[in-house]
Amino acid sequence: MTSQDTLSKEGGHPEEPVNPQDGDGLRAGLKNRHLSMIAIGGVIGAGLFVGSASGIAAAGPAILVSYALVGTMVVLVMRMLGEMAAAQPSSGSFSEYADRALGRWAGFSIGWLYWFFWVVVLAVEATAGAVILEGWIPAVPQWAWALIVMVVLTATNLASVGAYGEFEFWFAGIKVVAIGVFIAIGLLAVFGLLPGSDNPGSGLAHLTDSGGFFPEGYGAILTGVLMVVFSFMGSEIVTLAAGESADPQRAVSKATNSVIWRIAVFYLGSVFVVLTLLPWDDKSITEDGSYVAALDSIGIPHAGQIMNVIVLTAVLSCLNSGLYTASRMAFSLGRRGDAPKSFARTDGRGVPRAAILASVLFGFVAVFFNYRWPDTVFAFLLNSSGAVALFVWLVICATQLRMRGIILREAPERLVVRMWLFPWLTWATIGMIAFVLVYMLFDDTGRDQVLLSLLVAGVVVGIAVTREMPARRPETRRETP
Numbered sequence: 001m002t003s004q005d006t007l008s009k010e011g012g013h014p015e016e017p018v019n020p021q022d023g024d025g026l027r028a029g030l031k032n033r034h035l036s037m038i039a040i041g042g043v044i045g046a047g048l049f050v051g052s053a054s055g056i057a058a059a060g061p062a063i064l065v066s067y068a069l070v071g072t073m074v075v076l077v078m079r080m081l082g083e084m085a086a087a088q089p090s091s092g093s094f095s096e097y098a099d100r101a102l103g104r105w106a107g108f109s110i111g112w113l114y115w116f117f118w119v120v121v122l123a124v125e126a127t128a129g130a131v132i133l134e135g136w137i138p139a140v141p142q143w144a145w146a147l148i149v150m151v152v153l154t155a156t157n158l159a160s161v162g163a164y165g166e167f168e169f170w171f172a173g174i175k176v177v178a179i180g181v182f183i184a185i186g187l188l189a190v191f192g193l194l195p196g197s198d199n200p201g202s203g204l205a206h207l208t209d210s211g212g213f214f215p216e217g218y219g220a221i222l223t224g225v226l227m228v229v230f231s232f233m234g235s236e237i238v239t240l241a242a243g244e245s246a247d248p249q250r251a252v253s254k255a256t257n258s259v260i261w262r263i264a265v266f267y268l269g270s271v272f273v274v275l276t277l278l279p280w281d282d283k284s285i286t287e288d289g290s291y292v293a294a295l296d297s298i299g300i301p302h303a304g305q306i307m308n309v310i311v312l313t314a315v316l317s318c319l320n321s322g323l324y325t326a327s328r329m330a331f332s333l334g335r336r337g338d339a340p341k342s343f344a345r346t347d348g349r350g351v352p353r354a355a356i357l358a359s360v361l362f363g364f365v366a367v368f369f370n371y372r373w374p375d376t377v378f379a380f381l382l383n384s385s386g387a388v389a390l391f392v393w394l395v396i397c398a399t400q401l402r403m404r405g406i407i408l409r410e411a412p413e414r415l416v417v418r419m420w421l422f423p424w425l426t427w428a429t430i431g432m433i434a435f436v437l438v439y440m441l442f443d444d445t446g447r448d449q450v451l452l453s454l455l456v457a458g459v460v461v462g463i464a465v466t467r468e469m470p471a472r473r474p475e476t477r478r479e480t481p
Contacts, residue, residue: 041172092332
């Protein structure tokens with residue numbers, strides 16, 4: 001019996017051991033270059049391009065501290081997840097680990113909440129992409145563009161996991177190159193080294209010349225944290241995708257070890273460039289968007305359209321990965337008996353068609369809600385999934401506290417990625433996440449998200465506990481004298 005079998009056999013569902021190549025019906029169709037680009041581009045969502053302006057307006061240059069704090073939290077969470085995923089690669093990732101370490105109710109609950117989060121994201125991203133496309137070709141109505149985008153990416157995911165990987169490779173590649181070029185050109189302009197730049201090149205002066213580095217006070221850092229935290233969601237996708245690669249352990253280890261520089265360069269680096277090119281309170285940042293305003297200040301022609309292309313790419317990438325992630329989580333839930341059995345079936349190419357179609361169907365319904373009842377039904381969906389990212393990270397932390405002992409006891413040689421300063425940093429991360437959740441309750445913009453997300457989470461946990469009760473009753477009766 002292999003160490004992988006040892007780690008799998010005592011989980012909630014020993015009758016179906018996890019094997020990343022063939023034991024769960026999926027195929028190792030993702031190449032190393034696919035996994036590498038998914039790992040690099042996974043932390044870059046449309047939220048970075050679109051949402052950074054509001055964060056800058058709220059906190060000024062101190063938004064860099066907000067990004068650094070959230071980035072640190074994500075690095076720590078990814079380290080914990082990487083430890084578990086390298087030891088036991090799985091299509092269900094943290095949901096399966098929670099199933100084993102915390103109980104079946106935990107795996108069921110966080111799996112369904114994560115699925116819910118991503119199918120709502122499908123509707124958000126489809127609508128965002130449709131807005132851009134309608135601007136280019138107004139003859140096609142916005143709802144039709146949303147439908148076209150969803151259908152195309154559904155077809156891609158249904159074709160094969162390799163097709164998903166190829167699309168994501170190019171989508172993520174465009175984002176990575178775009179941000180890399182933006183940072184390089186921006187830094188040259190900041191220090192007056194870019195020929196023909198319209199920007200005066202003030203060096204680092206803009207970080208302090210408009211009210212100092214903390215113009216809105218130190219408390220604005222926490223407000224900024226709430227605004228940027230959800231733009232980091234998606235870092236964990238590579239641990240789900242690794243289960244469909246030829247060498248999942250290597251892929252997870254590489255992604256985990258590189259997450260620090262990815263966040264430092266793509267998030268902190270690009271926002272730093274914006275803040276050094278323009279004063280934080282420049283009206284163009286909120287009116288045109290932070291990246292468009294920065295490009296305009298340099299004198300880059302057609303900056304708005306260039307950013308629209310990049311944002312559309314980010315939207316399509318997020319849609320592509322969101323559908324993939326939701327379907328794999330549904331597949332994992334089906335395999336464990338926590339979702340319809342049809343979700344666990346794969347076709348001849350190793351594609352879980354039912355899981356994909358069920359996920360995209362809910363996405364289509366959510367898109368309809370967005371057009372029909374944007375301020376009521378869809379607003380509820382959006383807010384009730386808003387804090388799920390933090391719930392997921394919290395469960396990952398709690399799971400890792402238990403899984404470390406299980407791995408050391410059963411297959412210590414598979415502990416190739418280790419959480420730093422265990423268990424102290426794990427507990428510190430739990431404290432950080434809990435603090436953010438509590439702070440959101442006292443913030444006007446975050447309160448509804450936390451309360452509605454807690455409501456939905458309570459319903460899901462209630463269903464999970466209720467499902468387990470019939471299985472426990474016979475045992476109780478047998479133990480009674």
